[in-house]
Structure formats: C-alpha cells, structure tokens
Amino acid sequence: MSNLYKVVFVLGPPGSGKGTQCALIQKNFGLVHLSAGDLLREEQESKSQYGQLIAEHIRNGTIVPVAITCALLENAMKASGDCAGFLIDGFPRNQDNLDGWQKNMADKVDVKFTLYLSCKVDVCVSRCLNRKQGRADDNEESLRKRIHTYNTQTYPIIEYYEKLGLVREVATCRDTDEVYTDIEKIFKEAGF
Numbered sequence: 001m002s003n004l005y006k007v008v009f010v011l012g013p014p015g016s017g018k019g020t021q022c023a024l025i026q027k028n029f030g031l032v033h034l035s036a037g038d039l040l041r042e043e044q045e046s047k048s049q050y051g052q053l054i055a056e057h058i059r060n061g062t063i064v065p066v067a068i069t070c071a072l073l074e075n076a077m078k079a080s081g082d083c084a085g086f087l088i089d090g091f092p093r094n095q096d097n098l099d100g101w102q103k104n105m106a107d108k109v110d111v112k113f114t115l116y117l118s119c120k121v122d123v124c125v126s127r128c129l130n131r132k133q134g135r136a137d138d139n140e141e142s143l144r145k146r147i148h149t150y151n152t153q154t155y156p157i158i159e160y161y162e163k164l165g166l167v168r169e170v171a172t173c174r175d176t177d178e179v180y181t182d183i184e185k186i187f188k189e190a191g192f
C-alpha cells in the first residue's frame with residue numbers, strides 16, 4: 001500500500017471551466033478540490049506578508065513565485081485528512097511552478113494525470129467577463145495578459161505532461177453536463 005497523495009492536475013485557459021468541473025468531480029469521486037488561485041486569493045485577504053505581491057501578480061496575470069503557492073497547496077493537502085486524492089486546479093502554470101513542485105513534492109505524491117480542459121479563447125474570455133465573482137482580474141486588460149501567460153508559459157507545461165503520456169484532454173466549449181460526462185469516464189478508467 002502506498003501512502004502517497006494521489007494527485008490530478010487540472011489545467012486549461014482562464015474560463016475553460018476548471019473550477020466548475022472540479023466541483024462536480026469532488027462531489028462524485030471524493031477527491032478534494034484545491035484551486036491554487038483560490039488559495040492565493042485567501043492568502044491575500046488574510047493580510048499575509050505576501051498580500052501585495054499576490055495582488056499584483058493576479059491583476060497582471062503573471063505567476064506568483066512557486067515557494068508561496070507550493071506551501072499553500074501542501075498545507076491544504078495536510079489539513080484535508082483522508083481522501084481519495086487531490087484535484088489541483090490551475091497549477092503548475094509555468095516552469096518555475098513545475099520545478100518547485102518536483103523539488104518539494106515529487107516524493108510525496110503520485111501524479112495520476114493532467115486533465116486538460118481545452119476551449120476557444122473567445123468563449124473563455126466571455127465566460128470570465130460574465131463570471132460576476134468580483135475578481136480583480138476578470139476585465140479585458142487583465143484577461144489579455146492572462147491569455148498571453150497561458151499561451152507562453154502554461155501551455156508548454158501541458159505539452160511536457162503530454163510527452164509523458166499523462167494528458168487527458170476534454171473540450172469544454174459545450175454544456176457543463178456534456179463536458180462532465182466525458183470527464184467522469186476518464187476518472188472511472190483511472191480507477192477513481
């Protein structure tokens with residue numbers, strides 16, 4: 001019996017439906033959903049010493065240094081007790097994230113696969129602009145920067161996992177329940 005944490009990374013452009021689909025997977029498979037973006041927003045609101053730095057990165061669509069994000073993820077994993085595994089939503093987003101994760105977490109986790117939610121940019125942007133969660137980065141200027149960061153820094157991480165045969169892609173420019181039906185099959189086939 002391995003006592004490594006089981007992990008599935010969930011990546012895709014902003015607005016592709018990562019949070020929406022993770023909520024459904026969590027409910028039906030008992031994996032715990034950890035959104036790196038949500039953890040960073042909570043850290044920022046908690047008057048952390050990193051609050052200003054996090055806020056600037058979020059508004060500019062750039063990526064927070066991995067030491068901060070990885071520590072938040074590891075703490076959340078330790079705090080969540082026994083579970084079927086973790087859905088890590090929106091991380092690793094660049095090479096620095098991947099390097100920091102490999103250095104600190106590689107021997108504590110079993111990464112099962114990366115769920116890649118693919119969606120056309122114009123659909124993603126309009127979903128974010130209509131999301132109405134009061135986010136500082138759901139405006140046209142921040143979204144342009146976020147899409148640029150996604151294309152230049154995050155997509156190469158998906159390609160890295162693709163070369164390892166660890167990507168499961170699901171197209172998300174469809175109704176939420178149609179998308180979830182495909183995702184459910186993938187998790188069942190992976191033994192969850």
Ligand SMILES: Nc1ncnc2c1ncn2[C@@H]1O[C@H](COP(=O)(O)OP(=O)(O)O)[C@@H](O)[C@H]1O
Nearest residue numbers: 013014015016017018019020127131174175176
């Ligand atoms: N398949 C879908 N069809 C239409 N709207 C969706 C779909 N999936 C998510 N949304 C909506 O799009 C917005 C962004 O979804 P979210 O799950 O927050 O994406 P992400 O975490 O990838 O940025 C939310 O308002 C959500 O309700």
Ligand SMILES: O=c1ccn([C@@H]2O[C@H](COP(=O)(O)OP(=O)(O)O)[C@@H](O)[C@H]2O)c(=O)[nH]1
Nearest residue numbers: 014015036037057058061062063064090091
């Ligand atoms: O590992 C992460 C995850 C998120 N972010 C920051 O948080 C923002 C919002 O991320 P989130 O995943 O919440 O956005 P989404 O893709 O869900 O729209 C990103 O643009 C980054 O600035 C980051 O720096 N590192």
Ligand SMILES: [Mg+2]
Nearest residue numbers: 018019035037
């Ligand atoms: Mg999200």
